[in-house]
Amino acid sequence: MFESLSQRLSTTVQRLRGRGRLSEENIREALRDVRVALLEADVALPVVQALIERIKVRAVGQDVLRSLTPGQALIKVVRDELTTVMGAQSAELNLNVPAPAVILMAGLQGAGKTTTVGKLAKLLKERRKKKVMVVSADVYRPAAIEQLKTLAQQVDALFFPSDPSQKPEAIVRAAISDAKKSFVDVLLVDTAGRLAIDEAMMAEIKALHAAVNPVETLFTVDAMTGQDAANTAKAFADALPLTGVVLTKTDGDARGGAALSVRYITGRPIKFIGTSEKMDGLDVFHPERIAGRILDMGDVLSLVEQVERDVDQEKAQKLAEKVAKGKKFDLNDMRDQLEQMQNMGGIHALMDKLPGMGQVPEHMKNQVTGKEVPRMIAIIGSMTKKERRHPALLNGSRRARIAKGSGTTPADVNKVMKQFMQMEKMMSKLSSGGMKGMLRGMKGMMGGRGFPGMR
Template sequence: MFESLTQRLSGTIQRLRGRGRLTEENIRESLREVRIALLEADVALPVVQALIERIKVRAVGQEVLKSLTPGQALIKVVRDELTAVMGAQASDLNLNVPAPAVVLMAGLQGAGKTTTVGKLAKHLKERRKKKVMVVSCDVYRPAAIAQLQTLAEQVGVLFHPSEPGQRPEAIARAAIEAARKQFVDVLLVDTAGRLAIDEAMMAEIQALHAAIDPVETLFVVDAMTGQDAANTAKAFAEALPLTGVVLTKTDGDARGGAALSVRYITGRPIKFIGVGEKPDGLDVFHPDRIASRILDMGDVLSLVEQVERDVDKEKAAKLAEKVAKGRKFDLNDMRDQLEQMQNLGGLAGLMDKLPGIGQVPEHLKNQITGKEVPRMIAIINSMTKKERRHPAVLNGSRRARIARGSGTTPADVNRLLKQFQQMEKMMSKLSGGGLKGLMRGMKGMMGGRGPGRFPFR
């Protein structure tokens, strides 16, 4: 998300950084570039106008012009205002009510509502330590009920059954009663969607809302619809007392206009953003972190949280102990590290949160396809146990056999072994306690592939 916006803004920012002094004229010039970038990112026009005006008021005043580092000060103003327009701070679910806390999910058909229910159930169960039940009130699409049941089984939460012939209000009331009996903390209610907003749909969901009086009413919207996402959210906000928005399919939206428009147009906070189809692809929406990503400052805090959450601490501790004792780092260890990286979203997932990624040439970023890490793991899996423990035995014929077995080329196998040797050197430096040596090793590893080369292009 935000790739095109980040690319446009990062060029403007780079020019500002070198300025010792800013004048009203070059501030106006910079804001013109920011305006064009926002419009190209499909941000709603009223949002662009309000955002530019707020930045201009702060930028042309004393705040920037009398700053010791005016370029940096203007960047901070832009970041602060981007954060403000998206909601200033993360908005959590209000679950501080007598159990079960009922959360109603609304949205158009195809926005990813049912998938989001499964993701949110997993999020609440694992990160909030809640006992969760899900129920489908979509009586028009029998597949939706079966889909939600499958998702509930995948993420390990309770599922309340329903039938296409039932009335949505009756289903929801029965689910609430079942949730009380089973001491459920949170009940997530999935609803029917339509291909477009119509009176019948609104009347039905209003009746359902009145019948169950949910503590949270979340509107699920496809980020790829751009400005339409904000307009659709506004229509729902006028019909229902929405408490928040969930943006889905953000990994397919290179522009990011919806994220910048929804909060301003609807007045409702974005609470979560969905990425991909996997059950763990739901993140809390942090406006300040998103603003940093838009301005190519990265999102290191989210990356640290993700590492803390998804990295296997037991494996990490074993490797640390092995290295500390001076035992040899082998290809089994490298495979473990690659699998941990894959759990974090692979190279593509990590790149999105790293500072300065907007400065990387587009042709190099395009080399990162998401297949790099799985391919490296496949190469190691094609080796025998002896070869993984003792890579020195890997002669030409063995490498050719491994390439055939993993569907790669001998050159790919050679590249992996070269990276292994660099990692092995780093680990040996670490076991010796030499921090300077380790840093030299890392520098060598980054430069070992030559300028502008990624592994397994």
């Protein structure tokens, strides 16, 4: 998400960063670039106009021109205003009500509503430690009920059965009654979607809302629809007392216009974003972190949280102790590290959060397909236990056998071994030189350049 917008803005940012002085002309020129970048990212015109005006007022004032580092100051103003447009700070779900807290999901057909219910159930169970029940009030699409049942089993949430012959209000009332008996904390209600906004649909969901009085009413919208996402959200916000928005399919949206438009146009906060098709692909929306990613500053806080959440802490601790004692890093350790990376969504998910990725040429990014890590894991998996413990044994004939067993080429095996040697070197530097040693090792792995943006 935001790739095209981030690339355009990072070029402007780089131009400004080192400027010792800025004039009103410099600022006008920079804001022209920002305006074009926002419009090309499919940000709604009223949002672009308001954003540019706010930045201009602060930039030409004392905030920037009188600053000792005006280039940096202007970048900070742009980041602050992007954050404000998207909602200033993350908006929590209001679950501080007598159980069960009912959350009603609304949206158009195909926006990913049912999948989002499953993802939200998993998030609430794992991060908020809530007992969750899900129910489908979509009586028009029998497959939706079965789909939700399957998702509930996947994420280990309670499922309340429903039938297309029932009325939506009756289904949800029965589900609330059952949730109380089962001491459920949160009841997630999936509703029927339509292919377009129509009066019958709105009347039905209004009646359902009035009948169940949910504590949260979340509108699920496909980020790839760009400005239409904001317009559709506005239509729903006018009809229903929405408490927030969930942006889905953001992994397929390179522009990011919806994220910048929805909050401003609807007045409702974006509470979650769908980041992948996997059941753990739902994140809390943090406007300040998203603004940092747009300006190519990365999102290190989210990366740290992801590491804490997805990395096997026991394995990480064992490796740290092993390295600290000066023991040899072997191919078993490398495979563990690669598997942890896959658990975090693979290379693409990590790259997305690293600072300076906007400066990496597009052709280099395109070389990262996401298949590299699984291929490396397969190569290491084709080795014997002895070979993994003692990599020095891997002569030419053994490498040919490993390539055949993993469905790769000897050249692929050689690449893995080269990367292993670099990692081994980095680990030895870490054991002897702490974090500085590790950073020097990383620079070596990147051909002396380090990670983008690292000096």
